[in-house]
Amino acid sequence: MKYAKIYKDALLDDVIPFWEQYSLDSEHSGYFTCLDSQGNVFDTDKFTWLQGRQAWMFSLLYNQVEAKSSWLNIAKSGIDFLENHAKDSDGNFYFSTSREGSALVQPYNIFSDCFAAMAFAQYAKATNDEAYSALARDTYHNILNKQHNPKGIYEKSTGNRQLKGFSLPMILSNLVLELEHILEKEEIEQTLDQCIKEITNDFLDSSLGIIRENVELDGSPSDTFQGRLINPGHGIEAMWFLIDIGVRRQDKSLIELAAKTIITTLEYSWDKEFGGIFYFMDIKGHPLLQLEWDQKLWWVHLETLVALTKAMEHIDDHRLRDWYTKVHQYSWDHFPDPKYGEWYGYLNRQGEPLLELKGGKWKGCFHVPRAMYQCWKTFERIENKQ
Amino acid sequence: MKYAKIYKDALLDDVIPFWEQYSLDSEHSGYFTCLDSQGNVFDTDKFTWLQGRQAWMFSLLYNQVEAKSSWLNIAKSGIDFLENHAKDSDGNFYFSTSREGSALVQPYNIFSDCFAAMAFAQYAKATNDEAYSALARDTYHNILNKQHNPKGIYEKSTGNRQLKGFSLPMILSNLVLELEHILEKEEIEQTLDQCIKEITNDFLDSSLGIIRENVELDGSPSDTFQGRLINPGHGIEAMWFLIDIGVRRQDKSLIELAAKTIITTLEYSWDKEFGGIFYFMDIKGHPLLQLEWDQKLWWVHLETLVALTKAMEHIDDHRLRDWYTKVHQYSWDHFPDPKYGEWYGYLNRQGEPLLELKGGKWKGCFHVPRAMYQCWKTFERIENKQ
Numbered sequence: 117m118k119y120a121k122i123y124k125d126a127l128l129d130d131v132i133p134f135w136e137q138y139s140l141d142s143e144h145s146g147y148f149t150c151l152d153s154q155g156n157v158f159d160t161d162k163f164t165w166l167q168g169r170q171a172w173m174f175s176l177l178y179n180q181v182e183a184k185s186s187w188l189n190i191a192k193s194g195i196d197f198l199e200n201h202a203k204d205s206d207g208n209f210y211f212s213t214s215r216e217g218s219a220l221v222q223p224y225n226i227f228s229d230c231f232a233a234m235a236f237a238q239y240a241k242a243t244n245d246e247a248y249s250a251l252a253r254d255t256y257h258n259i260l261n262k263q264h265n266p267k268g269i270y271e272k273s274t275g276n277r278q279l280k281g282f283s284l285p286m287i288l289s290n291l292v293l294e295l296e297h298i299l300e301k302e303e304i305e306q307t308l309d310q311c312i313k314e315i316t317n318d319f320l321d322s323s324l325g326i327i328r329e330n331v332e333l334d335g336s337p338s339d340t341f342q343g344r345l346i347n348p349g350h351g352i353e354a355m356w357f358l359i360d361i362g363v364r365r366q367d368k369s370l371i372e373l374a375a376k377t378i379i380t381t382l383e384y385s386w387d388k389e390f391g392g393i394f395y396f397m398d399i400k401g402h403p404l405l406q407l408e409w410d411q412k413l414w415w416v417h418l419e420t421l422v423a424l425t426k427a428m429e430h431i432d433d434h435r436l437r438d439w440y441t442k443v444h445q446y447s448w449d450h451f452p453d454p455k456y457g458e459w460y461g462y463l464n465r466q467g468e469p470l471l472e473l474k475g476g477k478w479k480g481c482f483h484v485p486r487a488m489y490q491c492w493k494t495f496e497r498i499e500n501k502q
Numbered sequence: 503m504k505y506a507k508i509y510k511d512a513l514l515d516d517v518i519p520f521w522e523q524y525s526l527d528s529e530h531s532g533y534f535t536c537l538d539s540q541g542n543v544f545d546t547d548k549f550t551w552l553q554g555r556q557a558w559m560f561s562l563l564y565n566q567v568e569a570k571s572s573w574l575n576i577a578k579s580g581i582d583f584l585e586n587h588a589k590d591s592d593g594n595f596y597f598s599t600s601r602e603g604s605a606l607v608q609p610y611n612i613f614s615d616c617f618a619a620m621a622f623a624q625y626a627k628a629t630n631d632e633a634y635s636a637l638a639r640d641t642y643h644n645i646l647n648k649q650h651n652p653k654g655i656y657e658k659s660t661g662n663r664q665l666k667g668f669s670l671p672m673i674l675s676n677l678v679l680e681l682e683h684i685l686e687k688e689e690i691e692q693t694l695d696q697c698i699k700e701i702t703n704d705f706l707d708s709s710l711g712i713i714r715e716n717v718e719l720d721g722s723p724s725d726t727f728q729g730r731l732i733n734p735g736h737g738i739e740a741m742w743f744l745i746d747i748g749v750r751r752q753d754k755s756l757i758e759l760a761a762k763t764i765i766t767t768l769e770y771s772w773d774k775e776f777g778g779i780f781y782f783m784d785i786k787g788h789p790l791l792q793l794e795w796d797q798k799l800w801w802v803h804l805e806t807l808v809a810l811t812k813a814m815e816h817i818d819d820h821r822l823r824d825w826y827t828k829v830h831q832y833s834w835d836h837f838p839d840p841k842y843g844e845w846y847g848y849l850n851r852q853g854e855p856l857l858e859l860k861g862g863k864w865k866g867c868f869h870v871p872r873a874m875y876q877c878w879k880t881f882e883r884i885e886n887k888q
Contacts, residue, residue, distance in 0.1 A: 150789075158788040159727060211658070219660045270658055272597070274605045341545060341863070402544040403536075403859035407848060408793035410856065462793060465850070470796065473789035477727070 119425075119444075120495035126452075127488035132177065134458040134474065135170065135481040140190065144216050146197030149480040153472045154456045160215035164202045166480030168209075168231030171195050172294075173481050175238035176489070188242055195239050198232050199251070207258050224270035229259050230287050237295045249298045256295055259288075279330040279342055285314040286354040293360060308361055315354060316373060321399070325380035327351030328399065341405050346397040348385035349416025352378055356423040356490075359430065368430075375427040379435050382420070382443070390466050391446045393417060411470060412463040414479065417447040418487035425494040459484050505811075505830075506881035512838075513874035518563065520844040520860065521556065521867040526576065530602050532583030537861040540842045544859075546601035550588045552866030554595075554617030557581050558680075559867050561624035562875070574628055581625050584618050585637070593644050610656035615645050616673050623681045635684045642681055649674075665716040665728055671700040672740040679746060694747055701740060702759060707785070711766035713737030714785065727791050732783040734771035735802030738764055742809040742876075745816065754816075761813040765821050768806070768829070776852050777832045779803060797856060798849040800865065803833040804873035811880040845870050 138155035139147045149166045150159035171194030178187040201217030202209050208223035209232050223229070233255040240248035263284055265271065289311035292304050318335030319327050329350065330342040337343055355374040362370035385394050392412035398404050424440040427433075450467045451459040453474070461479040462470040473479070524541035525533040535552045536545035557580030564573040587603030588595050594609035595618050609615070619641040626634035649670055651657065675697035678690050704721030705713050715736065716728040723729055741760040748756035771780050778798035784790050810826040813819075836853045837845040839860070847865040848856040859865070 152789065158786075161726065210660070214663070218662045220663055222658045222660055224658050270656060272608045272610050272656055274596070274608055276604045277600070277606055340547065400544075403538065403857040403862060405863055407797060407856065410850075411793060464796075470793065471789040476789060477791055 118495065118499050120492050120499050122448075123488045123492035123495065127485055127492060128181075130452075130457045131459075131481075131485045131488060135485075136186075136190065139170065139475070139481060140193065141215065142193075144197070145193045146201070146217075147194055147481070148215075149475040150477070151473065151475040153453060153460070153469075153474060155458075155474065158473075161212055161220065161477075162197065162202075162215060162217075163212045163477055163480075164198070164209045164228035165211075165225075165231050165478070166475075166482070167194050167198055167202060168228070168233075168235040169480055169482035171198065171235035172231065172238045173485050175235065175242045176486075178242045179238065180489070191235075191239055191242065195235060195248070198235060202228070202232065207254060208262075209255075222270060224267050226259060226262055226266035226284065227287065229255055229262075230291055233259065234291060234294045237298055241297060252295055253298050256291070256299070259291075263288075277338075277340065278333055279338055279340075280318070280333055282315075282319045282327060282329050282331075282347075282350065282354070285311045285319070286350065286357065289315065289354070289361060290357045293364070308365075312358065312361065312370065315358065316370075320373075320377065324384070324399070325377055326384055326399075327354060327377070327381070337399075339400075344398045344400055344402060345404070345406075346385070346399050347395070348381050348393050348397065349395070349413065349419055351381050352416075352423045353419035355381075356419070356426045359423070359426045363430070371427070371430050374423075375431045375433065375436060378420075378423050378427055379433075379439065382439050386442075387412075387465065392450070392463070392465075392467060393420060393443075410465040412450070412465065412467060414451050414459050414461045415483035417443060417451065418459075418483050421447060422487045422490045422494075425491050425498075429494050429498050504881065504885050506878050506885050508834075509874045509878035509881065513871055513878060514567075516838075516843045517845075517867075517871045517874060521871075522572075522576065525556065525861070525867060526579065527601065528579075530583070531579045532587070532603075533580055533867070534601075535861040535866040536863070537859065539839060539846070539855075539858045539860060541844075541860065545862075547598055547606065547863075548583065548588075548601060548603075549598045549863055549866075550584070550595045550614035551597075551611075551617050551864070552861075552868070553580050553584055553588060554614070554619075554621040555866055555868035557584065557621035558617065558624045559871050561621065561628045562872075564628045565624065566875070577621075577625055577628065581621060581634070584621060588614070588618065593640060594648075595641075608656060610653050612645060612648055612652035612670065613673065615641055615648075616677055619645065620677060620680045623684055627683060638681055639684050642677070642685070645674075645677075663724075663726065664719055665724055665726075666704070666719055668701075668705045668713060668715050668717075668733075668736065668740070671697045671705070672736065672743065675701065675740070675747060676743045679750070694751075698744065698747065698756065701744065702756075706759075706763060710770070710785070711763055712770055712785075713740060713763070713767070723785075725786075730784045730786055730788060731790075731792075732771070732785050733781070734767050734779050734783065735781070735799065735805055737767050738802075738809045739805035741767075742805070742812045745809070745812045749816070757813070757816045760809075761817045761819065761822060764806075764809050764813055765819075765825065768825050772828075773798075773851065778836070778849070778851075778853060779806060779829075796851040798836070798851065798853060800837050800845050800847045801869035803829060803837065804845075804869050807833060808873045808876045808880075811877050811884075815880050815884050 138151050147170045148157045152158050171191050174187045174191035209228035210219045211221035211225045233252050236248045236252035292307045329345040329347050355378045358374040359371050393416050395411050396406040396409040420443050428436045458474040460469045464470045524537050533556045534543045538544050557577050560573045560577035595614035596605045597607035597611045619638050622634045622638035678693045715731040715733050741764045744760040745757050779802050781797050782792040782795040806829050814822045844860040846855045850856045
């Protein structure tokens with residue numbers, strides 16, 4: 117079977133039906149994401165990241181795959197929940213709420229806002245409703261206003277050691293393209309310039325060729341727990357964001373740099389004993405704070421498949437193809453659940469399910485279907501060229 | 503060999519020499535705790551929990567084992583660091599500082615204060631210096647003032663779901679006895695009454711016989727991630743605090759309840775496949791948020807050895823002896839490092855070292871030597887009776 121068909125079939129016949137069947141809260145709007153391996157709801161709390169991500173996903177399916185009204189209705193349910201329950205009076209997004217929409221955890225996490233903005237923008241495209249464009253734009257500008265102090269009053273650092281984190285420039289490099297139909301062209305290009313500069317100059321370690329999660333404000337390395345931290349899946353995911361930007365700008369050297377970084381990161385982070393990509397590493401090989409460092413996570417492997425696929429579309433390098441084969445085999449052998457559908461999220465180092473869940477506080481309807489959509493479409497282009 | 507001698511020898515010939523040799527910061531006072539398996543310092547940040555705990559440990563050795571001036575000097579170094587660098591102007595304790603003593607993480611964690619108070623009190627006993635008694639007393643009263651909002655302005659919960667946590671009443675039940683020579687008798691007894699009541703009425707699940715980590719304010723169970731959480735090591739550790747209180751009060755029924763709870767918790771949390779005690783469990787068997795749930799941690803096993811030893815001293819029950827044999831064998835087979843000394847902190851589910859460290863952000867000079875001291879002294883009494 118061709119790869120495009122594998123991903124298309126898994127997306128449309130397994131993954132999306134799973135979330136359609138089990139995740140909808142028809143009573144209070146929004147989605148249940150805490151689903152056990154069979155799809156049973158084991159907790160009803162709602163996490164704003166995952167509400168935004170699922171509303172985005174179903175809006176995207178409606179916009180890009182098929183204009184099914186059921187998909188738009190599912191998207192609307194999450195959009196309604198975000199708008200009515202997840203937003204505070206200043207336009208910040210709570211981290212979590214109860215099923216009914218009572219705020220539980222304060223807006224300390226700027227990525228809640230990022231995924232809400234993504235959802236509003238994609239939903240605005242689906243509905244041509246200017247109100248959602250405005251909501252996306254306002255949320256995006258609020259993110260920019262908060263970007264240098266994203267946790268606000270909930271920041272526990274004293275400020276005596278100022279490091280900057282990779283997550284925000286990484287997300288912005290993707291988010292700004294998600295809002296392309298809403299923002300001014302000049303604003304988009306300026307933000308992209310800034311993101312590319314920070315990612316390639318500051319976070320990409322030029323001698324090792326891998327991304328650091330945290331660096332000094334001037335981009336120099338920091339020999340601290342945070343400064344030594346490597347999150348291989350994060351670095352690789354960012355590389356497909358850069359490839360998208362490189363394609364948009366016809367910047368071949370940016371695509372080449374991204375492809376090279378994907379390869380270097382995989383060589384660095386592949387578990388030679390059990391297979392799979394480590395979750396966290398220390399750049400000096402020191403013990404980590406993260407007790408989950410050796411686990412194999414669904415999103416790490418899916419984002420790597422997307423990144424390799426996009427790199428292969430533009431760069432002819434056998435190392436990309438070899439790594440694709442290796443990561444594909446590991447991922448498809450270990451993560452999918454042939455019995456109840458969808459993918460396990462968390463495997464132990466040995467590759468066995470560590471948690472019997474399909475969704476939880478951090479895993480929702482996002483990385484699995486987004487990666488499948490991306491790989492399907494990219495392989496379709498690759499295979500049509502052959 | 504008798505058990506008392508095993509623990510005494512390990513304490514005095516292995517564990518304490520390890521910390522004496524590798525952890526002392528003679529330049530800036532205080533202790534390095536991030537030590538790799540050989541004892542090399544791999545990070546110099548100072549975590550207040552561990553500064554307090556090590557200063558307490560060396561003060562205790564001086565007070566209870568031998569009045570060696572080198573031990574008092576080591577204690578003093580940590581006391582100086584706590585007093586000069588870890589305390590803010592309101593008497594709260596930062597969570598962490600740089601090696602030199604520059605505050606890094608704000609006082610969001612009340613347990614920093616608890617371990618500082620313990621250290622000051624034990625050091626006051628060693629030195630007969632009223633200044634440290636006053637510091638211990640002030641810190642203790644500050645803890646009481648903060649106990650209903652321990653994170654202060656750093657609290658991220660909105661307050662719409664109010665649960666109470668087990669940690670604070672648990673720690674207080676031990677801390678108040680550590681400060682026995684400093685506080686008024688009436689205050690001690692009132693605090694003990696309150697702790698026993700909360701632990702046995704609210705947190706001990708009467709039908710299951712195990713401790714819940716979080717319950718509703720009125721003690722009823724909460725079917726939420728926090729409310730379903732079981733931390734078996736925590737529950738068992740608290741039981742030896744209760745046994746100490748039971749001994750002090752000659753309350754045999756309290757000792758019996760504690761012994762029963764130790765057994766129930768071990769039956770519930772023992773890993774029947776690989777041995778060892780799980781780190782976290784969900785009382786309904788649902789997937790956990792804690793990715794490290796199946797790991798085997800040093801402190802869990804050491805506190806269980808202490809609890810079983812203390813229970814055996816007072817209760818004649820073969821189940822306690824059987825569990826002691828089982829936990830002893832697992833712990834001594836898996837945690838000690840015969841090559842470089844001390845104990846590994848973190849094993850994977852299979853019982854292999856997950857992190858090659860002897861100390862870090864959370865593991866310092868505390869659970870290993872405290873448990874060895876406690877088991878040594880308790881077995882000495884048991885063996886002398888035989």
